[in-house]
Amino acid sequence: MIARIADDMKAQRIETIDVRKKTAVTSRMVIVSGTSDTHIRAITENVYDKMREEGIRANRKDPGPSKGWLLLDFGDVIFHAMLEEKRQFYDLETLWNTAQTNPDLID
Secondary structure, eight states: OHHHHHHHTTOEEEEEEEOTTTOSSOSEEEEEEESSHHHHHHHHHHHHHHHHHTTOOOSEEOOSOOTTEEEEEOSSEEEEEEEHHHHHHHOHHHHHHHSOOOGGGOO
């Protein structure tokens, strides 16, 4: 649902990463790019509002200026909206896709 909402806001390069076997912090991450701080703020606010309308509240919401990266923590899903240069610098996709499986998390 989060990816669809972001897509409706013209988010770019939407990627969902399954991290259930790599961390106990969350199950999935949704990472999107925006074209400006204003755009990533609008995407994030829309995701926050639409999820809240569905009865799903964020555990954490970045309050201040984005500085190129905003995050919403819904518990099972962490949503990242980033400017492309921040996204390339931090490269969360490679970090999580290449992270080793945690044997303590495998059923």
